[in-house]
Amino acid sequence: MICPRCAASLTRKQRSGRICAHCGKRFALDPAVHGKGMHDIRIRAIAERATDHGRLKITLTQLWYLSRSRNYAWAGRDPEGVPxxxxxxxxxxxxxxxxxxxxxxxxxxxxxxxxxxxxxxxxxxxMRHRPGQLPHGQIIPAEQTFRALMNGSWSATYEGLPKGVVDDARPVPRPRGANRSGTSVPVSRPKAAILCTDRVVALFLTANGIPARLEAGLVEVGDADGTGGRPTVLAAALSALAQYRSGLPVVVLHDADPQGVLLAPLIRGAQPDRVVVDAGLPVSAVRGKQGFVRLARPDPLADAEQLRTVAGLPEADAQWLGEGFWSPLAAVPPRVLESIVVRAVERALAAPQPPPHEDLTHGFLTWPQAPRTPQTSRARGTRPPGTGTYKKKGTSSA
The missing domain is CATH 1.20.5 (Single alpha-helices involved in coiled-coils or other helix-helix interfaces)
Structure with a gap:
């Protein structure tokens, strides 16, 4: 192991008690004790890249996702045989x-x-029996373990978290010039609304003053009763959007999960006079590419048929979600996430006001062509609400 203080190569005996035998200084993490990848130099480098060398503030949850050493996800299975x-x-x-x-x-x-x-x-x-199992995923190290290390050993050694990292379990400091709502723009005067279903992402946006910079109002919605039901989240979203004028453009940020991919089409169907830009994490990118966090959990509302018809997902993406797989938006690198939000708000402001039942969906990372005009839509026929621009890519590696 390399000493993060003096860069000396240390054997296990030379770093007993997490104290370097060469320089005599203490360090926070030891891979032999705390697990693969848990090293001061690596964590510091990840935090520096994630914060764009101090330009951004990121949450401890985001740092955990980026610092993961392993990630597993298993689909559910039915029991086989007789107990x-x-x-x-x-x-x-x-x-x-x-x-x-x-x-x-x-x-x-x-x-x-x-x-x-x-x-x-x-x-x-x-006769053999294989018990059934629910969909489940795992990230190593576990979130609680990582938080304990960063708030404990790391903070004690370096007198705080890495530069630019804030603990999202505590109130996140607001940027200068922001009011109590986290934005310097009055609620009655925003040019757009950012609807976010992920608390960590909402805290990241607030801590960096991104809604204020874009002159947008930030609306954080979640599942109030903890059941994960779409009607609950949809009702909360519509209730929160009621404070804004009816024609205000809305950018929807969500995880790559059944609840998320259906939220934008359902809002679009309930309020067809709004421009609704879906800037959430697309299933096609997560399912077919490496580098994304893939998890799994039971979701009784993951109806593959509804995902195909309402959200317009390809068969492979709908099946992947139906098996319980999902991916959190908070695991996207912060610089990429910031860029996506900025581009999505700009696109929403530039889009023309849709006539009733006009569909306007934008993907994640890759933007489609300019929206069709009403004349073009009448010539070609409008698509049903919820049809997206996702493309089928790759196979699941979860």
Whole structure:
């Protein structure tokens, strides 16, 4: 291991107690103790890149995603076979009855009864059972472990978190000139609204004054009752947007999950007079490319048919979400996330006001051509609400 203080190469004995034997100074993390990738030099370099050398503020959750050493995701599966308790609950009484029959009888009938008893026991012992499992994912190190290291050992060693990193478990400091809502633009005068379903992303935008810079209002919505139901989030989004004028453009930021990909089409259907730009994380990018965080969780509302018809997803993307896979928007590198939000707001402001039922969807990272004019739409026919610009790319590597 390289000492982060003096750059000396240290053996395990030379760094006992996380103190360098050469310079005598303490460091925070030891990969041999805290796991692969948990090294002061690596974490500091990741934080420096993520903050764009101090220009941006990022949250501790974002740093955790970027500092991950491994990421796994497993789809759910149904149980297979018969559980052992049920097998033996049936096999043992049957075998006992057959043995009793063999004892009480004789000749060929006794032989057949004994053979049947042995067969029942052999079959019961040879049968295998694989229990079912729910979709689940894992990031190494775990979030709680990483937070404890950064708030504990790292903060004690360096007297605080890395430069530009704020703990999102605590109130995030507002940029200079911002009011209590996190923006210097009055709510009654924004040029656009940024609707965000991820608390970490909303904190990142607020801490960097991005809504104020874009003269946009930031609307954070989430699942109030914790059930993950789309009606709850949609109702919260529509209620929050009610404070803005009806024609105000809206940029929707969301995770690559069923709730997220359906939110923009549903808002567009409920308020067709708004320009609704979907700037969320697209399923096609996450499913078909490396570098994104892939997780899995049970989602009873992940209906592949609805994802195809309402959100306009390709079959492969809808199936991927239907299996429980998803990816958080907060795991996108902060500089890329900032660029996407800026471009999405600019696109929303430049887009013409859509007539009723006009569809306007923009993808993530790659923008489509200029929106069709009403004349072009009438000539070619309008698409149903929810049809997006996602393209099928690659195969799932989750």
């Amino acid at each position: 052992a308790k049920i097998r033996w609950l049936v096999a043992l009484p049957v075998a006992a009855a057959l043995v009793a029959c063999a004892v009480l009888t004789g000749g060929l009938l006794a032989f057949l009864a004994g053979a049947a008893a042995c067969t029942a026991l052999v079959v019961a012992s040879s």
